[in-house]
Amino acid sequence: xxxxxxxxxxxxxxxxxxxxxxxxxxxxxxxxxxxxxxxxxxxxxxxxxxxxxxxxxxxxxxxxxxxxxxxxxxxxxxxxx
Ligand SMILES: [Zn+2]
Numbered sequence: 001x002x003x004x005x006x007x008x009x010x011x012x013x014x015x016x017x018x019x020x021x022x023x024x025x026x027x028x029x030x031x032x033x034x035x036x037x038x039x040x041x042x043x044x045x046x047x048x049x050x051x052x053x054x055x056x057x058x059x060x061x062x063x064x065x066x067x068x069x070x071x072x073x074x075x076x077x078x079x080x081x
Pocket of ligand 1: 040
């Protein structure tokens with residue numbers, strides 16, 4: 001369940017929306033607008049058991065190929081030192 005404080009940095013959690021990102025094979029799936037509790041310090045997102053279950057269902061469908069993952073453009077940059 002949701003801890004009172006962030007387990008990583010002890011920051012305060014605020015209710016909000018998060019993006020859940022996971023790799024499916026060679027593709028990356030992003031579930032948008034996931035209700036979550038987000039740490040105000042490190043940005044770690046915590047999900048309730050119900051939301052985790054819903055994410056699991058989406059991920060299972062994605063792995064089974066039931067959901068078409070849309071390719072997203074990722075910018076590639078070089079670090080200039
Ligand atoms: Zn944190």
